[in-house]
Amino acid sequence: MTTFDRRTLLTSAVLGTTASLVGASTLGSLAPEAAFATRAKSPEPGAPDPNFAEGRVTGRNGAVVTAGGSDGRFHRIMLTGGTSVWKLHPTTIDQINVGDGLYARGVLLPDGVLAAEAVWVNxxxxxxxxxxxxxxxxxxxxxxxxxxxxxxxxxxxxxxxxxxxxxxxxxxxxxxxxxxxxxxxxxxxxxxxxxxxxxx
Known part of the structure; x- marks a missing residue:
């Protein structure tokens, strides 16, 4: 059985090679309840989960959303054609506005960008x-x-x-x-x- 490598798949999606293959239905539910599911344990006790981001949206440049976290961290979140976006119902990146709150789950890439599997807005x-x-x-x-x-x-x-x-x-x-x-x-x-x- 082939191992499912989220990092490889999402890196490919960011580069545009497999964007249509990636989605919350494959990597996890987009249902609103899923936003509050227990997150994976951090590598060190008390450390933030590197594959999760939350905060208020401060800007959007193409497919990258920036957000300031309630813990003071700054996030850059890349959405691909396979990223699922929820804002009361499934929607698109165009519905994410400055000032919105968001939760995002995905895979942290080497450059510090979170390649998002799913984003829940507000x-x-x-x-x-x-x-x-x-x-x-x-x-x-x-x-x-x-x-x-x-x-x-x-x-x-x-x-x-x-x-x-x-x-x-x-x-x-x-x-x-x-x-x-x-x-x-x-x-x-x-x-x-x-x-x-x-x-x-």
Whole structure:
């Protein structure tokens, strides 16, 4: 059985030789939940994972996105034709804007560029209490902070008691706790809901 070498494949993708072969479906899920999966152990205890980047986007030059991490690190992230991009739904690099937040996973190349397998833009994962429900909108409390959640027809879904996701959010109720995955609207307290996990 052939060993799958991510570094070789992604290096080739950056050089344009196999870009169509690489994607999150091959190297890992693009589902929003995957952004928060346990990352690989760092080579040294306490050291950052070299194959993961997070931060606010500071610029974009062609296929390279730059971002300033919350830990003070500066990241250069290369997207190829095989990089999968999520911003509430699968999209393209053209939808990544300065000021967006992002998580990226891939392989760190020798020149310090992260060749990205998958990029999640503005993704948030919040534990909330539902305080009010309106038409296509939820008001929620997250550690004492008000969060407005927008229901996006065709994209927002609910998972009740671990059952498969459905588009019907009518079983949500005020006073209940939930976990929400969504896309943050930068510099606001508003998110677009991707999936909300709750008890029926």
């Amino acid at each position: 993704i948030v994962n919040l534990k909330v209490g539902i305080t009010s429900i309106g038409r296509n909108q939820l008001t929620m409390n997250h550690h004492g902070h008000k969060v407005i959640g927008h229901v996006v027809p065709g994209y927002s879904a609910a998972v009740y008691n671990g059952t498969p996701a459905v588009s019907d959010l009518s079983m949500l109720s005020v006073g209940r706790h939930a976990q929400v995955l969504g896309a943050w609207r930068p510099d606001t307290n508003e998110i677009d809901i991707a999936t909300i996990y709750a008890a029926a």
